[in-house]
Amino acid sequence: MTKQQKIIIALLSVVAVVVLAGLGCAAVYLLILSPAPGPAPTTAAVVQQSSSTPLPVPSSTPIPAATTAPTETPPPTPTATQVVVETVLPMPTPTRANCIDDITNFGDSGVITDEQVQQYLRDTIPLSHLDHCRGIEYVARRGAVHTTPIAGNIIPVYREIYVYAIDPEVQGVENLLDTLIHEIGHNVNYNIRRDNFDLDVQWAELHKQSKKTFTDAGLGFVSDYARTDKFEDFAESYLAYIHYPDILEFANVDKYEFMRQEIFKGRQYPR
Ligand SMILES: [Zn+2]
Incomplete structure (x- = not known):
């Protein structure tokens, strides 16, 4: 090997080392910068x-x-x-659909049973008149509101009807059913205020007119109690339409016609 050849080989090996070293650096560089996604984030x-x-x-x-x-x-x-x-919103509707099957305690009256009251109502009034009423109950003691004796009442929001014991001397089926029908009249009144407000307006007008026109007791209203307000007028007139139709027609023919056409849909009761 000549001296020239030795020099060329030495140069080539130096170049090779430089190139290899460069490649090695590049590889290390790429390894460091390579994504390595897991740990980095x-x-x-x-x-x-x-x-x-x-x-x-x-x-x-x-x-x-x-x-x-x-x-x-x-x-x-x-x-x-x-x-x-x-x-x-859904909370203030604590009423059931109808109370014809929720009649309780009338046996305690000694004059009628729950079954008889139910049968009487089925025979007498449109059952829709008991819509939204939750129950009808006889209470075997005297009822009172602020010390004023009452024969019955209805709780407006909950629509519970109560019929109370009255003086045994006068407690009979007729009185008891009169009280019950009066309270059911309130229930009907509440229903038309709820579902048919135009009718309530009509009734209020009839009540107002009769108060203005008939100032003497015994005219325009079926009872003195009916003069109290439009609600008691409705309940008393409702009761009279069923049990004392002659009296309602005589006292106020407009109220009679209102009951006949709008509340009882033409149904009339024996006189
Ligand atoms: Zn009343």
Whole structure:
């Protein structure tokens, strides 16, 4: 091997070493920069978390959060109140559909049974008149409202009808059924106020007119008690239409016609 050849081989080996070294560096460089997706984000997140958790950040964030929160929250609040309204709406309907099968305790009266009261109502009134009433109950003691004795009453919101014991001397089937029908009249009145308000307006006008026109007792109204207000007038007239039709027709033919056409749909009762 000549000296020249030795020099060429030495140069070539140097070049080879340089090239190999360059490739090796490139490979290492690529390895370092290569995606390595797994660990990179987590470490970044950890770094972010640890860098954001230091004390000064929490103490300073509440203030911007509080000031920005009110301006950002108004949109959600309307939907929140709507939800509240929707949950409140179904609540004030504690009434059952009809109380013909909820008649209790009349056996205690000693003059009629629950079954007889039920049969009497089936034979006498349109059963729709008991709609929205929850129950009819006989109470075997004297009833009173603010010390004024009463024979019966109806609780407007819950639509419970109560018939109370009265003086045994006068307690009979007729008195008891008169009281019951008067209270059912209130139930019918509440139903038309609920479902047919035009009729309620008509009735109020009839009551007003008869108060204006008939100032003498015994005219315009079936009883003195009916003069109390339009509600008692309705209940008393309802009772009279069924049990004392002559008296209602004589006292006020307009009220009689109202009952016949609008409340009883043409049905009339024996005189
Ligand atoms: Zn009444």
